[in-house]
Amino acid sequence: MNSGRLELDGLAEGHSDVYYQPRSCRVIMGKRREFKCFVMGIATASISFFFIFMFTEQYDVHSSKTLPQFGDVTDRTYMNRKPLKTYEMDRSLSHECDKQTNIAFIKPHKTGGTTLASIVNRFGYDRHASFVICKYNRRNGHLRQLAIRSTSPGNILLPPVNRRDGNWRSYRYNMIGVHIRYNRTAMNSFMVPNTRYITILREPVAQFESFFNYMHLNAAVTRAGRPVNTTALEAFMERPDFYLPKLFYDRDKDSRNNQFYYLGFDTKFHEDERMINETIQRLEEEMDMVLITDYFDESLVVMKKLFCWEMEDVLYISKNQRTHRSEVPAELAEKIRAWNRADVLLYDHFNKTLWRRIHEYGPDFKSDLAQFRLHLSETFDECIDSSGLQNPLSRKIVYKAKKHTSKFCKSLTRTHLEMHNKIWKRQSPLR
Ligand SMILES: *[C@@H]1O[C@H](CO)[C@@H](O)[C@H](O)[C@H]1NC(C)=O
Ligand SMILES: *[C@@H]1O[C@H](CO)[C@@H](O)[C@H](O)[C@H]1NC(C)=O
Ligand SMILES: *[C@@H]1O[C@H](CO)[C@@H](O)[C@H](O)[C@H]1NC(C)=O
Numbered sequence: 001m002n003s004g005r006l007e008l009d010g011l012a013e014g015h016s017d018v019y020y021q022p023r024s025c026r027v028i029m030g031k032r033r034e035f036k037c038f039v040m041g042i043a044t045a046s047i048s049f050f051f052i053f054m055f056t057e058q059y060d061v062h063s064s065k066t067l068p069q070f071g072d073v074t075d076r077t078y079m080n081r082k083p084l085k086t087y088e089m090d091r092s093l094s095h096e097c098d099k100q101t102n103i104a105f106i107k108p109h110k111t112g113g114t115t116l117a118s119i120v121n122r123f124g125y126d127r128h129a130s131f132v133i134c135k136y137n138r139r140n141g142h143l144r145q146l147a148i149r150s151t152s153p154g155n156i157l158l159p160p161v162n163r164r165d166g167n168w169r170s171y172r173y174n175m176i177g178v179h180i181r182y183n184r185t186a187m188n189s190f191m192v193p194n195t196r197y198i199t200i201l202r203e204p205v206a207q208f209e210s211f212f213n214y215m216h217l218n219a220a221v222t223r224a225g226r227p228v229n230t231t232a233l234e235a236f237m238e239r240p241d242f243y244l245p246k247l248f249y250d251r252d253k254d255s256r257n258n259q260f261y262y263l264g265f266d267t268k269f270h271e272d273e274r275m276i277n278e279t280i281q282r283l284e285e286e287m288d289m290v291l292i293t294d295y296f297d298e299s300l301v302v303m304k305k306l307f308c309w310e311m312e313d314v315l316y317i318s319k320n321q322r323t324h325r326s327e328v329p330a331e332l333a334e335k336i337r338a339w340n341r342a343d344v345l346l347y348d349h350f351n352k353t354l355w356r357r358i359h360e361y362g363p364d365f366k367s368d369l370a371q372f373r374l375h376l377s378e379t380f381d382e383c384i385d386s387s388g389l390q391n392p393l394s395r396k397i398v399y400k401a402k403k404h405t406s407k408f409c410k411s412l413t414r415t416h417l418e419m420h421n422k423i424w425k426r427q428s429p430l431r
């Protein structure tokens with residue numbers, strides 16, 4: 001298991017942003033702002049209709065001129081393209097490799113997504129990409145549970161790079177690297193047409209335990225009066241349907257099968273296995289790459305080949321997360337699996353998909369993986385100041401870049417928030 005080397009999102013971003021985010025997108029969903037939202041909604045709708053009726057003709061002509069100078073936005077044949085299959089990679093390699101530069105990373109919680117986001121964000125930032133980020137969330141740009149719709153560029157997203165004209169119907173984005181709920185219909189309308197979709201899943205018991213702690217789901221148990229001699233997680237899993245409605249901050253919506261929730265799964269189908277399986281099949285068609293946290297390096301090697309990326313595109317600084325991870329007892333693990341059945345089926349499916357792709361990769365896989373890991377450790381030695389690395393009391397290890405290091409090392413060691421800041425500054429109309 002490699003997951004111990006990843007920086008999990010929570011620890012990277014700090015706990016304070018779980019509950020209360022005064023500037024975040026969640027606030028506009030709050031009750032006090034409902035009226036404002038309603039008025040904004042009416043205004044947006046009117047503007048939409050105005051554009052639809054008045055500028056339908058001009059729109060197409062106009063948009064092709066003003067789209068961001070990034071990626072191939074004119075090739076509409078990509079609209080109906082199938083996801084890339086591993087066995088097609090070699091064929092494309094032998095002719096010319098088609099480097100994929102538009103990436104929508106749907107980032108679930110507690111899956112090592114921050115490390116993957118650092119790869120995606122660095123890749124896009126270096127190429128002047130336009131990112132999907134929440135304009136009400138200056139802190140980290142996450143969209144979290146907000147409903148994503150075709151109208152989102154007009155309502156909740158920062159405009160693309162060098163666009164501040166308000167003509168949001170022609171806004172097109174190259175990258176996604178934040179917490180966001182997947183909605184393909186909506187995303188198709190504002191991502192450039194040849195965007196590749198990726199996500200990452202983690203073994204559901206470990207992931208749920210981590211989610212439970214990070215999102216403070218124990219609060220529901222505490223409020224109801226915690227039974228003696230059990231942990232909050234044990235108590236919760238004893239009666240999950242009793243505790244779930246007691247959660248605040250919309251956690252009652254996204255906690256159960258939370259990985260699948262962020263991939264757009266409709267929560268009314270938790271118990272409907274036929275529907276679960278159908279949605280998994282649809283995702284199999286729609287997702288170009290599903291990485292698996294527990295086989296992170298393996299996943300990156302496959303993705304690198306699939307997208308025709310360079311070695312340096314997928315390098316990352318391995319960041320330890322919680323040093324002491326609690327083992328979940330078998331009986332408790334079974335309860336977690338049963339209640340999060342959709343996540344279990346989802347994970348098992350895409351874990352199989354990954355291993356099938358590794359198989360299809362061919363005999364070079366082992367040596368490519370070994371080479372990648374060698375590069376990872378060399379990069380670490382080259383970039384990281386190893387003095388004073390570990391604070392045994394801290395739950396998180398903070399790596400420091402060496403003092404006089406290369407530009408590449410600096411970009412690798414940027415924290416998630418530093419990276420977000422740079423992206424924000426480039427895209428913000430107020431800069
Ligand atoms: C997804 O986006 C489409 C297009 O805007 C919208 O009609 C639909 O309601 C959205 N779905 C969800 C679950 O938000
Ligand atoms: C809780 O555990 C302690 C120590 O194992 C035991 O002495 C006590 O009787 C238990 N209390 C209950 C209510 O089971
Ligand atoms: C759903 O898929 C799983 C795994 O492939 C399978 O075991 C199960 O029978 C399927 N259930 C339904 C209702 O199709």
Ligand SMILES: *[C@@H]1O[C@H](CO)[C@@H](O)[C@H](O)[C@H]1NC(C)=O
Pocket residue numbers: 203294351352355
């Ligand atoms: C993932 O799939 C592989 C190959 O089928 C299997 O050996 C492994 O146990 C699976 N991992 C998990 C965590 O289920």
